[in-house]
Amino acid sequence: MGQTMVEKIVSRQVGRPVQIGEKIERLPITKLFFNDVIGPPAIENFMADFGEIYEQAGKPAQVFDPKRVFFLPDHSVPTFSIHIAEGVKLMQSFSKERGIKCYKEGDGIEHVVLIEDGQIVPWDIVLGTDSHTDTNGALGTLAFGVGTTDAEYAMATGHLYDFVVPESVKFELTGVLPKGVFSKDIILHIIGMMGAGGCSKRVAEFTGPGVRSLTMDARTTMCNMAVEMSARTGIMAYDDVLADFLKDRAEWPVEPIDSDPDASYAETYTIDLSSLEPTVAFPHKPANTTPISQLQEMIARSQSEPTADFVPVDDDTITDAFLGSCTNARYEDLVAGAEVMRGNKVHPEVNLIVIPASRKVYERAMDEGLLQVFVKAGANVESSNCGPCFGSHMGVMSGKSKMISTSNRNYKGRMGSPDTRIFLASPATVIASAIEGRITDPRKYFE
Incomplete structure (x- = not known):
């Protein structure tokens, strides 16, 4: 039996074949990012929980890999309160001391700028402190949101703990969108069809000729909203459109990825794009x-x-x-x-x-x-x-x-x-x- 993209990504990171439903005690991650809501408390917790350990070793408290961690103020900027302003300054100073990239206020939204800057590539395992981290799945990654505690420990160790390999639901897109109908209409249609809990704890894999006809902007919109049907994340395969997008942009090595033809899915649905209307x-x-x-x-x-x-x-x-x-x-x-x-x-x-x-x-x-x-x-x-x-x-x-x-x-x-x-x-x-x-x-x- 072949593997889904998710099984392949997890297998590579743990160094052995894994199966759906398997519990991974320590899942290595490749990218981690924080916004101004979770970033400041995560830094404070990190220093409280790990600072003394590093101090005893005679070293400054350091993250697992400064090049793979990012801070992005985006939710409440320009800052409009003393509390928020102090949190952003904490992110900036913490990042500067450790050689971490911290974006400026106004640089943009976390789920957009890292993709723009070529920091996200296929085969990544991406954690972000926001549920719409699933946006990054449009680049052939396993990407999902985590809370403060998981993010804090990931920042220190480079691992997510007690991860269960999820099933995937296949959404086969066919046809071409009519004029005036967009990818937002596709994903709203799918969410309405599935219901708020219709993809719970599973990965929404979008595939088929309909996906291949979509631009990267359109694809990120679809993966962004996978969580609105309770999916763990959304994901799409590598193809020529993604290759063109990453060309001269990617800051990391790029390799193709797709599910095997005989991969196992929990469910499969077919959506004819030509039948859709504004939703x-x-x-x-x-x-x-x-x-x-x-x-x-x-x-x-x-x-x-x-x-x-x-x-x-x-x-x-x-x-x-x-x-x-x-x-x-x-x-x-x-x-x-x-x-x-x-x-x-x-x-x-x-x-x-x-x-x-x-x-x-x-x-x-x-x-x-x-x-x-x-x-x-x-x-x-x-x-x-x-x-x-x-x-x-x-x-x-x-x-x-x-x-x-x-x-x-x-x-x-x-x-x-x-x-x-x-x-x-x-x-x-x-x-x-x-x-x-x-x-x-x-x-x-x-x-």
Whole structure:
């Protein structure tokens, strides 16, 4: 029996063949990164737990490999409180003393900049202190989020402890996306099909000719949201598109990877991309999805069959829109949004926030006039960070807000007030909705 990509990656790192369900006591990792939420407490815990050990050995407390550890302030920057500012300064000083790369405020979102900079390559085992570390699976890696304790010990030892090799679920994508339909619509469709727990503790492996037709920006969007159906992570194989992306970019050796033809999967699904349409997720769960052609029926169902995480929606109007986050704020997302926005204005009763995912994306969008399109249309364009997706600044929602967002989560209270209604959609759908003041099918803007 052949191996899945996950089995292959783990086998290489532990130095022997492994099987699904096997418990690995010490899993070697290859990359580890921290954001400004978990980074500061992880450093403090690291010094408290390991500092004395190093001191007794006559050495300064050091991480397992400075070249494989990264700190990225992105969730609450520019810093807006003394506490957050002190945490970022701690990350900077800790990194400087140990030769670790610490990015600057405004350099961008962790799940974007490391990929841009060629730090993530196939066969990596990547840990990050954020659940959307699964984004990196688009590069043929085993990547997932961990908490403070696991991250602290990984920083010291280079290992994750008591890891169980997960099963994989195969999603075979066929066909080609229609005009005005994007990878965000694919993953929302799949999450709606599977349900919030439909891929629990398993790896979502996206494959087939449909995947091979997608760009890297599109692929990262899909892997980013695998966790929203409770997957351990998402993953995609190495191909010519990834090879071209990594060429002249990769900071580490690059080797092809794919699952064996006779690998074993827990389940297999086929999705015809040509049959999809723009898709919207209703509050308060990413799995509450509907094709946009059935929007009014979904609104009616929310009123007649409400639950704790499928709450009543009065109508299709919105008050706020957000084009940003680690899910959908890369260059191609801004291109799609600008194509819809060009020649139009933001609705007078809508607040639109646009935040490019990284400084590099920001600069390119500025050089090509994309940001000018948004600004002249009446949008607020901000420096690269997580923004309102995290719900702490740059667009905190009131109780009467109805937000349509390109981000990955619409949980209750995610962007501010627990009474806010948050809808998830593609950049094109978000911008079309910002123009019209109501959730809108973007396909007419591509005719």
